[in-house]
Amino acid sequence: MEHPSGRRIFISTGDVSGDLQGALLIEALRDRACDRGIALDITALGGPRMAEAGATLVGETTTVGSVGIFEALPYMLPTLRLQRRAKQTLAHSPPDLVIMIDNMVPNLALGKYLKRAYPQVPVVYYIAPQQWVWAFSTADTEQLVAQSDRMASIFKAEAEYYQRFGADVTWVGHPLVDRYPAPADQAAARQQLGLPPDAPVVTLLPASRRQEVKYLLPLLLQAAQILQARHPGVRFLLPVSSPSLRASFEQGLAQYGLSGRVVSDQGQAAIAAADVAITKSGTANLEIALMDVPQVVAYRINPLSARIAHHLLKFDVPYVSPVNLVVNQPVVPEFLQWEATPAAIAAAASTLLQDEAARQRMRAGYAKMRQELGPPGACQRTADLVLDTLAQPQPRELA
Missing domain, CATH: 3.40.50.2000 (Glycogen Phosphorylase B;)
Known part of the structure; x- marks a missing residue:
C-alpha cells in the first residue's frame, strides 16, 4: 500500500x-x-x-x-x-x-x-x-x-x-555531461565578471573542505606568486564554494600580493573565464575538462597520512585526476604530495599559458574523455x- x-x-x-x-x-x-x-x-x-x-x-x-x-x-x-x-x-x-x-x-x-x-x-x-x-x-x-x-x-x-x-x-x-554540454564561452564569462577580454586569467580551485585550505591553499598561492612574477598582467580568480572559506581565500590573496579576487556564487563563470585553472584533484577536474579549460592538478594531505598510505598500505596508482583515469592517459599534469611544489605547478601552468600546441593536445584528450563518459x-x-x-x-x- x-x-x-x-x-x-x-x-x-x-x-x-x-x-x-x-x-x-x-x-x-x-x-x-x-x-x-x-x-x-x-x-x-x-x-x-x-x-x-x-x-x-x-x-x-x-x-x-x-x-x-x-x-x-x-x-x-x-x-x-x-x-x-x-x-x-x-x-x-x-x-x-x-x-x-x-x-x-x-x-x-x-x-x-x-x-x-x-x-x-x-x-x-x-x-x-x-x-x-x-x-x-x-x-x-x-x-x-x-x-x-x-x-x-x-x-x-x-x-x-x-x-x-x-x-x-x-x-x-x-x-556532468548534461551539465556541461559544450565548451565554455570565455568572452561571455569575462563580461559577466567584469574582466578585460584579453588579459591572462588563472583560476585557482584549492578547496571545498576545511582540511584542503590547510594543505592546498598556501601551495596554490605560492605557485600563483611565481606565475605573477613571470606574467605580470595575470589576474587570479578564487571561486569559493562555502561562505566559511571566503575569509581564508581573501587573506591568502592579500598575503601573497596577488592581483585578483575571490568569487562567490559564480564558480562556473570563474572557470569559464580562465586561460588556465590550477585545481585540487576531484570532480572539479571533470567539470573544468568538460568546459574545455586547460588545467594543472595538485593534491596534498597530511604528510603522515601520505607516508602511511605509501609505505604501509602500498598505495600506488598511475593517476589520481579523474580526467586521466577515464582515458588512462596523462591528459592533465598532476602533482601529488612530495611532487606538488609551487615551482613545478607554476611551470606547468606557465607552459599552458604560452604554448598553444600544449593547450590543443590537452583539449584533444578532453574530447576523448567526453566520449568515454557516455551519452547525455x-x-x-x-x-x-x-x-x-x-x-x-x-x-x-x-x-
Whole structure:
C-alpha cells in the first residue's frame, strides 16, 4: 500500500560534490516520477543544493568530508551524530528505498544497519566509491556489493570492477555531461565578471573542505606568486564554494600580493573565464575538462597520512585526476604530495599559458574523455533504474 504522502526515498551522501550529484538526481527523480504518476517523499543526509532540489534534510554533511587517515579524525563524532539522526528518521518513517551516493565509510556503516534493521528495503548505490582505483583490500568492496541491491555506475571501468564482485551494476554514464554540454564561452564569462577580454586569467580551485585550505591553499598561492612574477598582467580568480572559506581565500590573496579576487556564487563563470585553472584533484577536474579549460592538478594531505598510505598500505596508482583515469592517459599534469611544489605547478601552468600546441593536445584528450563518459541523460537513466527498483515487489517481513 502506497504512503499517503508518496513513496519514501532516503538519500545518504557527503561533501560538496555529493550534494551536487544528489541534487541533480533528485531533479531527475521528480521528473521521471511525475511522468509515471508517482508522488515522492525524499529525505536526506546532504547539503543545501539537495534541499533546494526538494529533499527534506535530516543532517548537513557538506562540512564533514575529509580525505586521509588523520584528516578524518576530527569528523568522527559529528559523523556518528549524523548517523544517529539518520537512524532515528528511518525508524520514525521507514523508507521504501535508500540511495547511497559516494561517501564510503559513513555509507558502509549505514548500509550495515539497513540490512540488519530493514532487510526488505532495497538499496541503490549511485556514484560508488572509487574502489576500482584505490582499494587497499577487497573487503570493503565485498561489503559494499553485499549491501547494494542495485548499483548505478558513472564510469565504465567502475562498472566492470564491481561486476567482477557479483554486483547487479548498470553503467549509466556521467551526470556532468548534461551539465556541461559544450565548451565554455570565455568572452561571455569575462563580461559577466567584469574582466578585460584579453588579459591572462588563472583560476585557482584549492578547496571545498576545511582540511584542503590547510594543505592546498598556501601551495596554490605560492605557485600563483611565481606565475605573477613571470606574467605580470595575470589576474587570479578564487571561486569559493562555502561562505566559511571566503575569509581564508581573501587573506591568502592579500598575503601573497596577488592581483585578483575571490568569487562567490559564480564558480562556473570563474572557470569559464580562465586561460588556465590550477585545481585540487576531484570532480572539479571533470567539470573544468568538460568546459574545455586547460588545467594543472595538485593534491596534498597530511604528510603522515601520505607516508602511511605509501609505505604501509602500498598505495600506488598511475593517476589520481579523474580526467586521466577515464582515458588512462596523462591528459592533465598532476602533482601529488612530495611532487606538488609551487615551482613545478607554476611551470606547468606557465607552459599552458604560452604554448598553444600544449593547450590543443590537452583539449584533444578532453574530447576523448567526453566520449568515454557516455551519452547525455545519466541522471534520467539512474532515476529510471531507481523507480524500476521501487516498483518491484519486495519480500515482506515475517511477523
